[in-house]
Amino acid sequence: MSPFLSPAIIDDFIQAVYFIAALLFIIGLKRMSSPKGAKTGIVWAGVGMLIAGLITFLWPGMHNYTLIIVAIFIGGVAAWWSGRRVPMTAMPQMVALYNGMGGGAAAAIAAEELIREQTLTLAPVSLAVIGGIIGAVSFSGSLIAFAKLQGIINKSLRYRIQQVVNSLVLLITVALGIWIIVLHGTAPMYVVIAFFALALLFGILVTLPIGGADMPVVISLYNAATGLAVAFEGFVIGNAAMIIAGMVVGAAGTLLTQLMAKAMNRSIANVLFSNFGETATGSAADIAGSLKPIDAGDAGVMMAYANKVIIVPGYGMAVAQAQHKVWELTQLLQNRGVTVKFAIHPVAGRMPGHMNVLLAEAGVPYDLISDLEDINPEFATADVALIIGANDVVNPDARNKPDSPIYGMPILNADKARNTIVIKRGQGRGFSGVENSLFYMDNTRMLYGDGQAAVTQLIQSIKATE
Amino acid sequence: MIDGFIALYIFMLAAFTGYEVISRVPVILHTPLMSGSNFVHGIVLVGTMVALGNAQNLGEQVIGFIGVLLAAGNVVGGYVSTERMLSMFKTSEKKKPESRA
Numbered sequence: 001m002s003p004f005l006s007p008a009i010i011d012d013f014i015q016a017v018y019f020i021a022a023l024l025f026i027i028g029l030k031r032m033s034s035p036k037g038a039k040t041g042i043v044w045a046g047v048g049m050l051i052a053g054l055i056t057f058l059w060p061g062m063h064n065y066t067l068i069i070v071a072i073f074i075g076g077v078a079a080w081w082s083g084r085r086v087p088m089t090a091m092p093q094m095v096a097l098y099n100g101m102g103g104g105a106a107a108a109i110a111a112e113e114l115i116r117e118q119t120l121t122l123a124p125v126s127l128a129v130i131g132g133i134i135g136a137v138s139f140s141g142s143l144i145a146f147a148k149l150q151g152i153i154n155k156s157l158r159y160r161i162q163q164v165v166n167s168l169v170l171l172i173t174v175a176l177g178i179w180i181i182v183l184h185g186t187a188p189m190y191v192v193i194a195f196f197a198l199a200l201l202f203g204i205l206v207t208l209p210i211g212g213a214d215m216p217v218v219i220s221l222y223n224a225a226t227g228l229a230v231a232f233e234g235f236v237i238g239n240a241a242m243i244i245a246g247m248v249v250g251a252a253g254t255l256l257t258q259l260m261a262k263a264m265n266r267s268i269a270n271v272l273f274s275n276f277g278e279t280a281t282g283s284a285a286d287i288a289g290s291l292k293p294i295d296a297g298d299a300g301v302m303m304a305y306a307n308k309v310i311i312v313p314g315y316g317m318a319v320a321q322a323q324h325k326v327w328e329l330t331q332l333l334q335n336r337g338v339t340v341k342f343a344i345h346p347v348a349g350r351m352p353g354h355m356n357v358l359l360a361e362a363g364v365p366y367d368l369i370s371d372l373e374d375i376n377p378e379f380a381t382a383d384v385a386l387i388i389g390a391n392d393v394v395n396p397d398a399r400n401k402p403d404s405p406i407y408g409m410p411i412l413n414a415d416k417a418r419n420t421i422v423i424k425r426g427q428g429r430g431f432s433g434v435e436n437s438l439f440y441m442d443n444t445r446m447l448y449g450d451g452q453a454a455v456t457q458l459i460q461s462i463k464a465t466e
Numbered sequence: 467m468i469d470g471f472i473a474l475y476i477f478m479l480a481a482f483t484g485y486e487v488i489s490r491v492p493v494i495l496h497t498p499l500m501s502g503s504n505f506v507h508g509i510v511l512v513g514t515m516v517a518l519g520n521a522q523n524l525g526e527q528v529i530g531f532i533g534v535l536l537a538a539g540n541v542v543g544g545y546v547s548t549e550r551m552l553s554m555f556k557t558s559e560k561k562k563p564e565s566r567a
Contacts, residue, residue: 062519075538083546108533251484353496
């Protein structure tokens with residue numbers, strides 16, 4: 001081998017490429033945090049990933065190249081195929097799935113290091129164990145989150161001594177982890193297997209009781225967790241790119257999770273360990289007023305002659321695939337000189353910003369879409385607030401009724417608009433199971449029906465006024 | 467190659483970087499960004515490649531293989547979903563002449 005290609009030079013070269021990859025990841029994420037640069041941001045990060053992946057084939061002393069290529073091919077093609085064909089409404093669970101895979105991969109590195117016959121020093125063995133737990137929990141937990149959002153698991157499993165059982169499983173897992181650390185990674189094989197099995201079990205147990213409404217927070221939390229696991233395993237195997245990228249994602253994901261939990265006025269611990277939705281029932285008896293239906297003809301006229309309409313979309317709109325019709329309705333109103341805005345609650349949809357993506361898919365430009373803080377003062381000047389498929393996020397009880405389970409959650413003040421039209425499939429409650437007093441207010445009218453059909457009728461009735 | 471305290475500094479600085487990068491992001495981009503950061507931790511792929519590359523016996527090969535497979539899914543799935551979401555965003559500049567017509 002010529003001196004130019006000595007192992008030391010190859011190693012320097014690999015490290016240099018990893019450095020560039022880490023830089024590209026950070027630049028990519030930075031670009032992704034503004035609408036203008038977002039599209040190129042993912043490309044920057046993608047280039048970083050590509051060069052880091054390719055250069056790793058030069059890593060000295062490796063074998064099993066065929067296995068590596070086969071595994072990349074199978075995993076890559078399966079993810080490509082699934083990622084291309086899922087509808088946008090299903091994106092949150094796909095993100096959960098891909099994220100879980102990353103967590104599982106980090107746990108696999110930990111497992112590899114811990115079953116190998118070697119004595120590790122304290123720092124690497126500790127981080128291998130901690131990263132192993134986090135990665136394994138993120139893996140099994142994300143799979144459960146995926147199964148729940150996909151509708152494979154419908155029930156939220158809850159039983160009385162659940163917290164005790166979960167704590168016990170976690171405690172034993174941690175104890176086994178400490179055992180492995182104390183023995184510097186030379187613990188018997190069955191201890192390592194039990195350790196990972198229990199960590200996986202804990203991920204399942206802790207995610208099963210969490211309701212669908214809380215899934216965005218959970219997915220975001222597991223995303224951050226996988227980042228941390230990757231960073232820790234990066235330390236174990238001495239890979240700076242993994243440390244930096246994992247840590248950046250860990251910190252960013254933690255911040256995102258906090259933002260989301262804050263938007264629901266709940267702590268992350270509360271999301272994970274409370275049985276929200278189980279006991280939360282308000283009764284209609286406490287609410288003054290009645291549900292007043294309206295037909296699409298009257299509702300359409302009301303909107304056609306309004307100066308300003310604010311549309312509040314919720315996940316129900318996406319389920320009914322009504323976003324394209326909503327955009328058609330918006331354009332129709334705009335052509336009549338009506339100001340139309342969209343008000344998005346931070347936790348609308350299944351992930352923060354999910355609703356924005358769904359509206360963007362339908363062609364709604366993002367400058368028509370406003371956040372909670374920006375739009376709330378504007379409701380007072382709106383003639384019509386059109387609520388489509390949203391429920392808890394417009395419930396004024398969150399402001400007014402201290403004994404309501406959702407009290408304190410920031411909401412969109414749709415009740416302040418001069419008129420409120422609620423498009424709703426039936427008289428059911430929202431995700432939280434709480435009765436919505438907005439629906440009973442004097443200036444609220446209920447337009448019953450499937451979201452897409454109702455908006456189509458609205459469009460027809462507005463056209464009829466021309 | 468990366469020893470104790472140097473690693474600690476890297477951990478700290480990277481954490482602040484992540485926090486800073488995200489702190490000024492509009493809500494509209496939260497989902498694509500979560501998906502994008504999901505893609506970035508797919509870098510775990512290089513770690514699993516090295517792990518499988520150094521696997522000595524069947525047990526290690528199986529774990530390593532699963533690791534690479536999962537990591538590749540993370541990378542490709544993360545990229546595809548992020549790219550699909552971001553390709554949908556546009557401003558109303560195109561819309562304005564249309565609405566006057």
